[in-house]
Amino acid sequence: MTSVLRHHRYGRALGAGAMTVALLSGGTAGAFAATSTPSPKATMSAGMPTKKPMPTHMATGKPMPTRTATAMGSITVSTAHKTVRHGETVAFAGRVKGIKSGATLVLQHRTKGKWTTLRSMTTVNRNGTFTIRRAFTAKGTETVRVATKDGRIMSSPLTVKVS
Template identity: 60%
Template sequence: MTSVLRHHRYGRALGTGAITVALLTGGTAAAFAAPTPTPSPTPTGTATTTPSPMRTRTAPTPTRTERPRVNRTETPRPTRTVTRGSITVSTREATVRRGRAVAFTGRVRDVRAGTTLVLQRRVNGRWSTLRTTALVNRNGTFTIRRTFTARGTETVRVVTRDGRVQSAAITVRVS
């Protein structure tokens, strides 16, 4: 308890408050040794306590929350997710006529040159792989050309053939 009063902020405040109260109420050690209140009988039969004139109310001392113990034999969890690479893709045409080719160009990072990239499109909430492919150039760029025959909105993305690295989705309107 002495170390709590000496080293913690709440303990210091509690100790300072107790000393201040003792000095203001009489300054003797008898202020701390006041007798405990005794219950007195009441007409209804319930017991009540009569407070001592020397006793003061103090705030409850906060309790320390204990940290969970860590088992040192466990393997540590990684603190961040490691990405294996990234693909960025864009197109000049937001809208294209039916039957015309759309060029999807982009850049890869942490993907080897010569890696095969595949174009996927979203159909009924699922990604469907198309037969359109391209290879990553030595400088990390690629171009994929695709001709859309159906009218509507096409949502596509570029993925490595093994599916580990993929780009964000891009939307093209076919009219």
């Protein structure tokens, strides 16, 4: 019997099932002996994830593509100058993925807990890069990000200190 359990697929499955039952029943008996109330019975469907059917197109019957964060696109941005003087121009350069060339990008800054769109904007180049220039007149720390004009895709925020 040991060679059947070791060398055949069904034998291995049977052996693994027998070991699982032995371990589970031993654990249940110990738990039952420790408490006076019986534990609930386990079912096969409890905790098992169910696979949802993929949505299909009504006319063609083909599966519809799912929309994920990577399918929507991304924007990465950086600047060479994290600290600038009052009135000095800062260049924000970056790259986009999943956004067509010619799309409009805007610069936003955080004011009183809300993102406000500034008048600085640019378009995406053919190779997926962009550059936005902005001169900051208010002294202090500016938190900025680059977003698409419709606001669906945005970059991670950057901090620029204006002195």
